[in-house]
Amino acid sequence: MQYEDLTDSTLSTFDSYDQHEIVRKISLSSGLTAFIAVHNTNLGPALGGLRMRPYGTERDALQDVLRLSRGMTYKNALAGLPLGGGKAVIIGHASTQKDDDMMAEIGEAVESLDGKYITAEDSGTCEDDMVSIARATEYVVGLPPQHLEGKGFGELGGNPSPLTALGVYRGIQAAVRFKLGRDHLSGLTASVQGVGAVGLETCKLLKQDGVNLIITDINNAQMDMARDVLGQVTVVSPDDIYSAPTDIFVPSAMGGVLNDKTIPQLKAQIIAGAANNQLLQNYHDQMLSDRHILYVPDYLINAGGVICVGYEYFRKSGYNPLDFDMTRTSMMAHVERIGQSVTELLRYAQEKRLHPGEAADRLAEEKFSGRESLISSPPEAPPGLGHMSGGKLVH
Numbered sequence: 463m464q465y466e467d468l469t470d471s472t473l474s475t476f477d478s479y480d481q482h483e484i485v486r487k488i489s490l491s492s493g494l495t496a497f498i499a500v501h502n503t504n505l506g507p508a509l510g511g512l513r514m515r516p517y518g519t520e521r522d523a524l525q526d527v528l529r530l531s532r533g534m535t536y537k538n539a540l541a542g543l544p545l546g547g548g549k550a551v552i553i554g555h556a557s558t559q560k561d562d563d564m565m566a567e568i569g570e571a572v573e574s575l576d577g578k579y580i581t582a583e584d585s586g587t588c589e590d591d592m593v594s595i596a597r598a599t600e601y602v603v604g605l606p607p608q609h610l611e612g613k614g615f616g617e618l619g620g621n622p623s624p625l626t627a628l629g630v631y632r633g634i635q636a637a638v639r640f641k642l643g644r645d646h647l648s649g650l651t652a653s654v655q656g657v658g659a660v661g662l663e664t665c666k667l668l669k670q671d672g673v674n675l676i677i678t679d680i681n682n683a684q685m686d687m688a689r690d691v692l693g694q695v696t697v698v699s700p701d702d703i704y705s706a707p708t709d710i711f712v713p714s715a716m717g718g719v720l721n722d723k724t725i726p727q728l729k730a731q732i733i734a735g736a737a738n739n740q741l742l743q744n745y746h747d748q749m750l751s752d753r754h755i756l757y758v759p760d761y762l763i764n765a766g767g768v769i770c771v772g773y774e775y776f777r778k779s780g781y782n783p784l785d786f787d788m789t790r791t792s793m794m795a796h797v798e799r800i801g802q803s804v805t806e807l808l809r810y811a812q813e814k815r816l817h818p819g820e821a822a823d824r825l826a827e828e829k830f831s832g833r834e835s836l837i838s839s840p841p842e843a844p845p846g847l848g849h850m851s852g853g854k855l856v857h
């Protein structure tokens with residue numbers, strides 16, 4: 463394994479480059495290439511997942527890692543975690559080109575950064591890959607509980623998806639209170655796009671509260687499973703989910719779903735779901751406001767998963783500058799506070815006459831740049847950079 467650090471002169475041609483602290487290109491023994499990007503460590507070491515995907519070109523992979531690592535800085539800041547933003551990508555097919563030794567090599571690359579970057583699973587990587595990475599470095603989270611139990615902290619770790627769903631549910635409750643003035647969800651309708659790991663858990667929580675569900679998924683087996691688990695639900699085709707008569711639209715599948723084509727179809731008054739990068743472009747935030755649809759920024763409401771792996775890291779490393787109580791109960795309470803954060807963000811956006819996505823970016827920037835005291839007169843966003851909750855900037 464060999465690596466080189468890319469310099470400003472190479473990186474300045476990328477529109478997602480934002481003075482990242484470190485961008486390392488890794489040439490793996492297998493011949494594959496990987497990149498690790500550390501965007502900002504003002505709040506602490508950079509935490510973000512490792513993605514494996516057959517990018518068309520190295521440039522595409524680099525663009526992605528720059529964008530995603532920057533997104534993690536915003537997400538971790540707004541989640542109140544003492545963590546910065548980073549990300550790693552491998553150019554390759556996860557189904558055919560991945561093996562344990564390659565993952566251990568990635569572990570060596572992570573280790574070479576001396577703790578400035580902590581990795582975790584993302585699309586194309588899984589818990590087992592994290593175990594392989596752990597052969598070479600301690601700076602890895604998202605390990606299976608059985609791996610952690612032997613080290614005395616099995617109550618943290620494990621699948622973060624139910625925690626992501628819990629945060630989304632608390633965020634939906636807060637948005638309903640803010641927009642509809644209701645303290646309970648009973649009798650409302652939610653349309654859920656994608657009933658995978660997070661979507662199905664979110665449905666279960668909503669159903670318990672008496673919410674009527676409209677669901678869709680492109681995977682029939684997943685739909686059948688969801689119907690079995692949830693009982694009475696309305697099923698629509700993937701194309702019909704946007705125009706379904708609903709109060710809350712809950713994107714839980716993929717990014718870019720709020721765009722020129724879909725926004726005019728929406729009947730929902732609130733959009734609040736786990737999917738990353740829901741706004742296709744920044745201006746879609748404005749388009750939703752124009753239609754009086756309340757958009758809850760994705761990277762705020764879907765932070766349950768990163769809070770979960772963040773606690774795993776704090777517990778395992780002893781790094782705990784904010785004196786968090788390192789128990790599963792406290793970690794869950796942190797996730798539940800996403801509801802309160804959503805309320806605060808929506809009030810702030812209203813007071814400052816900002817769209818919610820813009821407001822989220824400003825609050826995050828104030829946190830990670832140490833300018834929280836400027837909340838009463840927020841600075842302008844830096845020129846040339848899109849806002850994080852739109853334009854595919856956040857994983």
Ligand code: NAD
Pocket residue numbers: 622623624626655656657658659660661678679680681684700714715716717736737738764765767768857
């Ligand atoms: P998943 O793969 O388990 O579930 C996604 C589901 O969406 C699948 O069942 C898939 O068939 C379905 N789907 C895909 N395209 C669709 C379409 N066009 N219409 C309807 N359904 C479609 O993924 P997940 O872990 O549940 O994550 C869902 C979203 O939430 C992703 O955007 C992910 O990045 C984001 N997210 C997840 C977590 C987490 O903890 N898992 C954390 C933060 C953000």
